[in-house]
Amino acid sequence: MTHDDASAANGADDSAAGTPHADITLAQFQQLIRDMYLEKDLARGVDGTFMWLMEEVGELASCLRNGTHEERLGEFADVLAWLTTIANVVGVDLTEAVQRKYGVGCPGCGQIVCRCADAEKP
Numbered sequence: 001m002t003h004d005d006a007s008a009a010n011g012a013d014d015s016a017a018g019t020p021h022a023d024i025t026l027a028q029f030q031q032l033i034r035d036m037y038l039e040k041d042l043a044r045g046v047d048g049t050f051m052w053l054m055e056e057v058g059e060l061a062s063c064l065r066n067g068t069h070e071e072r073l074g075e076f077a078d079v080l081a082w083l084t085t086i087a088n089v090v091g092v093d094l095t096e097a098v099q100r101k102y103g104v105g106c107p108g109c110g111q112i113v114c115r116c117a118d119a120e121k122p
């Protein structure tokens with residue numbers, strides 16, 4: 001399932017989206033997901049939302065094995081959207097999260113090009 005059960009009305013109301021951003025930051029994407037879905041996402045809650053993320057991860061796995069590039073584009077977007085939804089539901093700012101953990105390089109070794117031993121998870 002994609003994350004857009006309301007999009008059938010696309011173009012039919014004032015809130016319909018316009019031209020896609022040529023570039024979109026993580027913060028803009030998180031706000032976009034918040035604007036589109038927060039009310040529904042809060043009603044569903046974190047547990048139900050997490051299950052949707054897992055379903056999308058499964059679809060991505062299948063797509064990586066057998067999908068076309070076009071299908072992969074869609075599945076990556078869905079996984080990112082559902083991950084972002086969970087962040088919205090629990091009040092996590094993804095930009096802050098990413099900057100804190102990866103903003104200055106690998107969290108394991110502190111380098112921009114990771115030099116952690118291969119057996120280690122960075």
Ligand SMILES: [Zn+2]
Nearest residue numbers: 106109114116
């Ligand atoms: Zn490293």
